[in-house]
Amino acid sequence: MPSLQQITCVDDFQRLARRRVPRMFYDYVDSGSWTESTYRANHADLQALKFRQRVARNIEHRHLRSTLLGEDYAMPLALAPTGLTGMQRADGEILAARAAERFGVPFTLSTMSICSIEEVAAHTSRPFWFQLYVMRDREFIGRLIDRARKAGCSALMVTMDLQVLGQRHKDIKNGLSTPPRPTITNLLNLATKPAWCWQMLHTRRRVMGNIVGHAQGVSDMRSLAVWTAEQFDPALGWADLAWIKERWGGKIIVKGVMDAEDARLAVQAGADAIVVSNHGGRQLDGAPSTISALSPIVRAVGSQAEVWMDGGIRSGQDVLRALAMGARGVLVGRAFLYALGALGEAGVNRCLELIANELSVSMAFCGRTKVGQIDADVLLNSALYS
Numbered sequence: 001m002p003s004l005q006q007i008t009c010v011d012d013f014q015r016l017a018r019r020r021v022p023r024m025f026y027d028y029v030d031s032g033s034w035t036e037s038t039y040r041a042n043h044a045d046l047q048a049l050k051f052r053q054r055v056a057r058n059i060e061h062r063h064l065r066s067t068l069l070g071e072d073y074a075m076p077l078a079l080a081p082t083g084l085t086g087m088q089r090a091d092g093e094i095l096a097a098r099a100a101e102r103f104g105v106p107f108t109l110s111t112m113s114i115c116s117i118e119e120v121a122a123h124t125s126r127p128f129w130f131q132l133y134v135m136r137d138r139e140f141i142g143r144l145i146d147r148a149r150k151a152g153c154s155a156l157m158v159t160m161d162l163q164v165l166g167q168r169h170k171d172i173k174n175g176l177s178t179p180p181r182p183t184i185t186n187l188l189n190l191a192t193k194p195a196w197c198w199q200m201l202h203t204r205r206r207v208m209g210n211i212v213g214h215a216q217g218v219s220d221m222r223s224l225a226v227w228t229a230e231q232f233d234p235a236l237g238w239a240d241l242a243w244i245k246e247r248w249g250g251k252i253i254v255k256g257v258m259d260a261e262d263a264r265l266a267v268q269a270g271a272d273a274i275v276v277s278n279h280g281g282r283q284l285d286g287a288p289s290t291i292s293a294l295s296p297i298v299r300a301v302g303s304q305a306e307v308w309m310d311g312g313i314r315s316g317q318d319v320l321r322a323l324a325m326g327a328r329g330v331l332v333g334r335a336f337l338y339a340l341g342a343l344g345e346a347g348v349n350r351c352l353e354l355i356a357n358e359l360s361v362s363m364a365f366c367g368r369t370k371v372g373q374i375d376a377d378v379l380l381n382s383a384l385y386s
Helices: 010-020 023-029 037-047 092-103 117-122 138-150 169-174 184-190 194-201 221-231 238-248 260-268 290-301 316-324 334-365
Strands: 066-068 071-073 077-079 129-133 155-159 251-257 273-276 306-309 329-332
Touching (some): 010 023, 023 169, 023 184, 023 334, 037 290, 037 316, 077 092, 077 334, 092 117, 092 334, 138 238, 155 238, 238 251, 238 260, 260 273, 260 290, 290 316, 316 329, 316 334, 329 334
Parallel strands (some): 129 155, 155 251, 251 273, 273 306, 306 329
16 A cells, blocks of 8 residues: 555545445445546546646745635645545545534535534544435425534535436446445445455444435435435526525535536625536536636626535646636545545545645645636636636
C-alpha cells in the first residue's frame, strides 16, 4: 500500500479505491446516467480551458483563504453532499466531516447519508452544512429541517434536480438498491475486500441514519426501500423553497441549477447561494457540462447570490478554472470519495492538501497571489468560453 506522501493526485486515490471498495459502491461513485456523456463532459470541458502563464511577477506571498456565505475558510471549496458515503468506508460521513473541519473547509451531509445528522454533530466541533432532498412527506421534511437546526448546521442546501431518478446502468447491473441485493457476484466481490468488510463489521452505522427510525413506518432496510421509492416529489416547485426557507430561518443554498432563468427564480425564492450542478452527470445525460453553463448563470445572478459550481473538479487547477469563469467557490464529490474509500479520514485530508497545493502553484504561474485576484484573464482566449 502506498504511503500518503506517495499519493500525488486524485487519480492515485481512484486506483486505490477501485481495489478496496466493493464494486457496487465504487461504481455508484464512478458512474453517470445512460451513456455517461455529461459525466465525462464535466471534466473534459474543464480541461479544454487553457491557462495564460505569466512571469516576472511577485508571487512570494500567496494564500487561498476565502469566504463562503460570510464565513472564512481555508480555500473556496466545500465537500459536496454525497449519498451512501458511509458505504465507501465505515462511518464515512464522520471521517470526511472531521477531515474537512481539520483542514478548514465546509462539509455537507446528505439526506441519504449512512451516519445521521446527530452522529456527525457529535463527532465534530464546528457547524457543517446539511443537504435536503424534498420528499412528499412534508412532516418528515419539517422534522429533518428542525433536526439540522438543533444540530447546529450553519446552512441548508436544497437539491432541486432529483424529482425523478436518472437511469444509471452500472447501479442496475450491480443490483445497487435499498437494500443492496446479495447476488452471488456481489458476495464474491465482497470476499475480495476483507479490509472493507472488517471495518463494516465494527460499526453499527449501516443504514440511512437520517431516515430509519425517523420517517413514519421506516424501521429497517426493507421498509426503507418501500418508503424511498415513493417519496421523491415530482411536484417540487419554487413555492416549496420559500416554505423551506421560512421553516429553516437561515442560509439557503440551491443546488442543481443549470439554466439562467432558473437561477433568477431561485434568487427570487430566497436562495443565498446557487450551485451550478448537473448532479455529477447522474441525472439528465446529454445536458451541458457545468463549466459551460456557469458564466450565463453568473451574469444572470449578479451580486444577488453567490454562485458556486460542482462537477468534474479533480484538482486545484480545476478549481482555478472554475473561479476564473466566475464561480465564487466549488464543491467536490468524487475526488474526496475516492480518497475516503482508499485511505479513510487521512485520505480525505491528503486530498484537500493536494488540491490546495495545486491551486496555489497554478495561481503563481498565472501571476496571482490571492483568490480574490482570479478572473478570466488567467485563461487563454477566455472570451471564447464566456
